[in-house]
Amino acid sequence: MNLDPYLPLAIVLSSALPGVLIFLLGEDSYRLRTALNMFGALLKIVLVGWMIWGVFHGHVYESRLTLMPGLELVLSADALSVLFVALSTVLWLVTTIYAIGYLEHSPNRSRFFGFFSLCVSATVGIALAGNLMTFVVFYEILTLATYPLVAHRGTPDADHGAKVYLAYTMSGGVLLFVGAVWLQTLVGQLAFTQGGLLGAAPEALHGQFIVIFFLLLAGLGVKAALVPLHGWLPQAMIAPAPVSALLHAVAVVKAGAFGIVRVVYDVYGVEFAHDLGLLTVLGVLAATTIIYGSIKALSQDGLKKRLAYSTVSQVSYIALGASVLGPIATIGGLVHLVHQGIMKITLFFCAGNYAETLGVHRVSEMNGVGRRMPWTTLAFTVGALGMIGIPPVAGFVTKWYLGLGAASAGAYWVIGVLLVSSLLNAAYFLPILYRAWFRPPPEHWPKEPVLSKRLETAPSLLWPPVVTALLAVIAGLLAAAPFSPLEWATLIAEREYGR
């Protein structure tokens, strides 16, 4: 029996079904809940591994459900979706372990882990969506599954943050919906096609294509936190640390960026988008966001807030890569999808560790944390250096390819943006590192519960950032190895540019 058509569906369900079961569990069933979580996460890794192998060897995996003529739900695997699926699957496993440790003894864990699983399922659905309608379906489900996570703490602040999040994403969702429907009335099926599917359309439609691009970009830009649509992101920082980690590295923000990549490459086609002049708009927006986010990050004292603005800035590298015509810049943007995820999740794990172990929430309280928590701080350092773009951490690879791509496309202003942004990154990360390693620690930390006798903090909190920091270094050091993110991004770029 040929199981290939069921594989994409199985990958989505491997987290969705455990999620639904977890909802039904009583609050006290700690073991069963953990078992379900880990079972789903490990099963997903196995299935995704199978898929990576198959896609590399040219297999086609596609699950399809026809609703009406012209309305089809399609999950399929191409090289780009596999990149995003692999990222979310690995980081989900790590984050689940972290969350189990982080939320020990806190209330409403069944609800939390249920929605957590649904959130990942929606992200994987977004990654595997084979046409624009399926993408919109999972994009909206993601909005829905994330709301309870942001509101989880139940404080007035959380309530407010969640409402702001919802107002932004719902409005964005409506614009995306209208854009997608409109596009479908013009060209029929909207299957994602390597090289784009609009290029051959009659010229009379070009005006409408431009308007639709702005609708789609507005809808996707909300989640990708493009300025001026980023207002929800700092407010959503109220969520528990594992949620912030997942939101910023994989789920919400990345889903928006991934959508932009899909629309540019597989709906419009990068060359056609360039001809319509749309890439310039995207590039200007991305550049503005990069600089603006970095400047805002400079003045934040709250550690999570500073990281949030850093996300606003860093995610736009992906859009920036998409806005420059040419395979090398494309590689730079795509590979950042993965690199930013690994590095940012490390930083958020570390921020969570400081808060849980020492009660440290602000940059100004971080003097000497390096001596008290050397491993966490080491991981943090790796993430921060990567963000700045210092070799051999993965972030350097991104910036190298973006710069090279911009130069070969003649877009020298992009290099200027990269330089300014790297300087700003250094300006808001290096002071933290200086405080952490070289300033003397205070006599008492704000709040210091005993989480572990031997280690600096609870093991389930310590290992995840250490592992992801290691991954960030490996992704940079072994960038030329087969199956590295860089190699995979190169494979995608080759297929997109038809070489």
Added chain:
Amino acid sequence: MLDPLALAVALPLLGALLVTMLPGWSRTLGMLTALATTGVALWLTVTVWSGEGLRSDLGGWGVPLGIGLRADGLAAALVAMANLVALAISINATGYFGAAESSRKFWPLWLLLWTALNGLFLAADLFNLYVMLELLGLSAAALGALTGTREAAEANLRYLLVGLLGSMTYLLGVALLYTAYGVLDLELVAEALTPGPVAWSALALMIGGLLLKSALFPLHFWLPPAHANAPAPVSAALSALVVKAAVYLVLRLWLDLFDGIATLPAAMLLGLLGAGAVLWGSWRALRAERLKLLAAYSTVAQIGYLFLFLPLLTAAPDGDTRERLLTALVLLALTHGFAKAGFFLAAGLVQKSTGHDRIRELGGAAQSLPAATFTIGLAGVALIGLPPSGTFFAKWVLVGQAIALGQWWWALVAMAGTLLAAAYVFRVLARAFNREPTPKCFLTDPRTEIPALLLAALSALAVGLAAQPIAVLLGAGV
């Protein structure tokens, strides 16, 4: 004798008689009837789905004398939804009313209402439709007043009078047609009908009367108080089924009877009223202070969406486009039926456990009843039109066709309605997140919670994904 058409109407009627005669056994007999009727209804649907249109003439009297029943795809789809919802409401009602005195009053009226519903969906001639419409209105108003409070009595008296006015107006239109053509059977009238003053007056009278009964803006004034003050299972039936029956009749007349007579401007007018309903209903739902009132206003809005389809259906060329629009319309109606029934049943659970349904003070209640909260959440997904509910795909078609047919303003209305619906649904759901103690387990009272949860889950997760079988059903038996 074993004819699903006749049984679908006769069984609940028989049940109603039995529970009246043996009030001590009302719960058992009522549940047995509910199960049997639902079984027959599903049998009927499957028969139609497999390709046979059904038609039967009771007592062997043929057209134009006898009582004819018939089922095409549209009727079968609604019968299936209505009976599943009614079964869930029945199960919930056994727990909601318990063994109290009101339980004995509930069952006869409820089964009578069920009879009228099935009769209305399946009747083949205009006069029988009137009879069923009247029976539906009477039993619904009586059920709504079951709580016996002053507000309920007042609201349902108004409901009764408005309903009578509506069905009388409809009857006037029927009389006009009968005088002119001498037939009442739907198909025969449709064949005989020619454009002219008679047809137009009849159209205006019949549709006008039904608009009143389907509470289309601005004729919706009677609905919110009547639906909000009834006992929860009754509210569920009123909002999900009774109003929908009137809309079904509008659709039936518009598509089958007055096809070619109803003009685009007339359809535009109805679409405009629908747009008013979407915006005004959603806005009032957003401002509502009580959960059940919110749900009632949301019904006003959702009925509006159904009318947005009429100008598109009238403007659409025959064939594919029309079929897609019809499928979307039915998808929307079915989804709303399941969702609104689930929503009201959950609202009933909340009201029972806290003694009130003021949204502002729901914090703790939403937290301690996870099943009810999930029901409201899932039903909310369907009401907003988020995927994978049927509403989402229906709106996809609606917006797409509105743009394709050059009537893009309906798309704007639908999108504004979506945002307003999101606002009013999450206004309720936000109450579930506060720092009350964690609930120990998911279910507290399975008999009342599971039916509600299943209805909501059907609306949010199943109906939309089953669009293709539904389209096949609609194409069958025409």
